[in-house]
Every structure is written in C-alpha cells, then in structure tokens.
Amino acid sequence: MPHAPSPPTVYSFPTADVLSEALASFIIKAQKEAVEKKGRFTVAISGGTLPSRLTALAGKPGVKWDKWQVFYADERCVPLDHEDSNHRLATEEFFRHTTIPSENIHTIDTSLLNDLEELSDAYEKELIREFAQKDSARFPIFDLILLGVGPDGHTASLFPGHELLSEEDRWVAWIDDSPKPPPKRITLTYPVINHAARVAFVMIGDSKAHVLQSVLDRPEEGLPAARVRPVSPGHLYWFLDDAASSKIAHEKAEFKL
Numbered sequence: 001m002p003h004a005p006s007p008p009t010v011y012s013f014p015t016a017d018v019l020s021e022a023l024a025s026f027i028i029k030a031q032k033e034a035v036e037k038k039g040r041f042t043v044a045i046s047g048g049t050l051p052s053r054l055t056a057l058a059g060k061p062g063v064k065w066d067k068w069q070v071f072y073a074d075e076r077c078v079p080l081d082h083e084d085s086n087h088r089l090a091t092e093e094f095f096r097h098t099t100i101p102s103e104n105i106h107t108i109d110t111s112l113l114n115d116l117e118e119l120s121d122a123y124e125k126e127l128i129r130e131f132a133q134k135d136s137a138r139f140p141i142f143d144l145i146l147l148g149v150g151p152d153g154h155t156a157s158l159f160p161g162h163e164l165l166s167e168e169d170r171w172v173a174w175i176d177d178s179p180k181p182p183p184k185r186i187t188l189t190y191p192v193i194n195h196a197a198r199v200a201f202v203m204i205g206d207s208k209a210h211v212l213q214s215v216l217d218r219p220e221e222g223l224p225a226a227r228v229r230p231v232s233p234g235h236l237y238w239f240l241d242d243a244a245s246s247k248i249a250h251e252k253a254e255f256k257l
Contacts, residue, residue, distance in 0.1 A: 005194075005229035008236040010216065011255045012245040016204045020056035022255050023202060023239050027054075027144065028062050029257055030198055034143040035067045041143050042130065044188060046073040046156055047086035048148040050202050051093035058097035065099045069130055071106045073147055073193070074157040075123075077113050077174075077184035084182050106130070108186065116174035120186045124172040127192075140171065141234075142196040145188070149203055150180065153211050153223030157187035160224060164189065193228055199236050201225065206243040216250040 013019040031041040041064070045051065057063055076084045087107050095105065106126045112119040131140035147155045157175055158164055164173050167189045176184050193199060203212065211223070216238070219226040230236050245252065 006232060006235060008216070008238055008250075010238040010240065010245070010248070010250050010252050012240045012242050012252045013255070014242055016053070016241050017056075019202070019204065019239055019241050020053045023053060023200070024056040024060055025257050026200070026237070026239075027057060028060060030144050031064060031067070032062065034197075035064055039067065040069055041067050042069045042071070042140075044071040044073045044142050044145045044196075045086075045090060045094075046147050047076075047089050048150075049204065050146055050148050051090045053202055053204075054094045054146075055097050063098075066101060066104075068100050069104050069106070070100060071127065071130075071142075071188075072108075073145060073155075074185055074187035075108050076182050077108070077116060077119060077186065078182060079110050079113070080107055113184075116176055116184060116186070120170075120172045120174040123186055124170065127171050139191050139195040142192070143198065145193055145196045145199045147193075147199065147201050147225075147228070149201060149208065149211060149215060149225040151207070151211055152179070153215060153225050154180070155201070155225040155228060156193070157185040158190070158224040158227075165224060165227065167191070190227060194230050195234065196230055197234050199228055199230050199234070200239055201228075201237070202239045203244045204241045206246060208244045209247040212240070212244060213247045213249075216248050 034041040075086050078084045080087045109122045127140050149155050167173050171192050173189050174186050214221050215226045
C-alpha cells in the first residue's frame with residue numbers, strides 16, 4: 001500500500017547547461033532501471049522550456065530510444081502543427097534529435113478537437129492500452145513525469161482554484177477555461193502524477209524564484225505545483241539553476257548518481 005510522500009530532493013546548479021547535463025544523467029539512470037525491470041521506459045513530459053533542456057540526452061551513450069513510451073502531461077487542444085501545440089514544441093526542440101519511434105510518441109487525436117470529453121477519453125484510452133494491460137494498478141505508474149511551474153504556480157494544466165485540483169478518479173481530464181491561453185486543454189490528473197515512480201520539476205531563471213518560495217517553502221498555500229507529492233515509493237525531485245533557487249530556504253542536496 002502507498003504511504004505518505006517523502007520530502008522532495010532539491011538540486012541547484014550554477015547554469016542551465018550544467019542542469020541539463022545532470023538531468024540527462026538522471027533520466028538515463030531512470031531509463032536503465034525501468035528497461036531492466038520491465039523492458040520499457042514510460043515518461044510524460046510538459047511544454048515550456050522543458051523540451052529544450054532534454055536535448056542534452058542526444059548522443060549520450062546508454063539511451064535506448066526504442067524503449068521509450070512518451071506521453072504528454074498536458075496538451076493544448078489544437079492541431080499538432082499549431083504554434084501552441086506542446087507536441088510541435090517537443091518535436092522541434094527534442095524529438096528531432098532522437099530516434100524515438102513515432103508510434104511510441106502518444107499524441108492527442110486531433111479529429112476530436114471539437115469534443116473535449118471524447119478527446120480526453122481517447123487519450124485516457126491510450127494510457128490504458130500502455131499501462132492497464134501490463135501493470136495491475138488503479139492508476140498508471142509512470143517511470144518518470146517531467147514538469148514545469150508557471151508564474152502562478154500551475155503545473156501541467158492544473159491551475160490555482162480550478163475544480164480539476166480535486167479530481168480523484170479520472171486519469172485524463174479536460175479544461176476549456178484555462179486562465180492561460182489557449183483555453184482548451186487536456187491534462188493528467190493528480191492521481192496519475194502522484195503515482196509516478198519519479199516526478200521531476202525543471203525550472204530555470206530568476207523569474208521563477210518567487211513562485212518557488214511559495215511552492216517549496218510554503219506548501220500549505222496549496223499552489224498546484226505544491227500538491228505534487230508522489231506517494232511512497234515514488235519520489236519528487238527539483239532540478240533548478242541557482243537563479244531560480246536563489247530565494248528558497250529549502251535544503252539543497254548534492255547531485256549524485
């Protein structure tokens with residue numbers, strides 16, 4: 001049975017490039033453990049600056065791209081080639097540097113953009129095909145979920161004060177009133193995020209310093225990112241540069257593999 005969350009591990013690096021190299025090492029280790037255990041590596045990614053941080057994986061020894069199964073922590077409900085699409089961003093910034101088979105990258109069904117209920121149901125079925133038939137668990141257990149944090153403390157498409165923060169059953173939910181455009185999105189829910197084996201937030205820049213104070217030092221304020229607390233044996237990691245972590249009081253760990 002899952003137990004209470006363990007405290008997060010916070011790493012801070014002098015530059016974004018040093019962070020990216022450390023993150024690449026962390027991901028390769030997670031991949032190695034997952035592939036040795038079950039023959040595949042399941043990962044969910046978000047948008048923003050995260051895909052560009054992942055390019056440090058390109059050319060690294062030990063990366064088994066053919067074993068990756070990639071999902072989106074959230075996606076904007078637009079065509080896949082639209083400038084707002086997380087998939088387009090990830091393709092331009094990350095996937096084009098890899099040899100991940102296209103069938104292993106799980107995108108939304110854009111034929112359903114006019115029906116968000118059907119769209120989110122279809123994406124949930126993608127998860128069910130990957131997880132429910134191979135793992136016996138109430139919720140999918142990702143090997144790794146990679147997230148960012150917005151200036152308002154949102155993560156994925158879970159926004160402050162929104163009713164989705166209390167979703168307890170669905171794996172994938174939809175939103176048509178996002179305070180950040182575009183308004184229509186789908187997102188993984190907390191039950192999925194918090195059942196992952198590892199969740200890693202990646203943040204750079206001093207513009208994130210204040211919101212990080214709230215998330216890490218004052219979690220009782222309840223910002224969406226602060227509600228990411230993987231249940232044991234899952235674990236939460238923060239990969240920050242020194243500019244982003246400049247105001248937090250939370251203890252920082254030395255990065256080791």
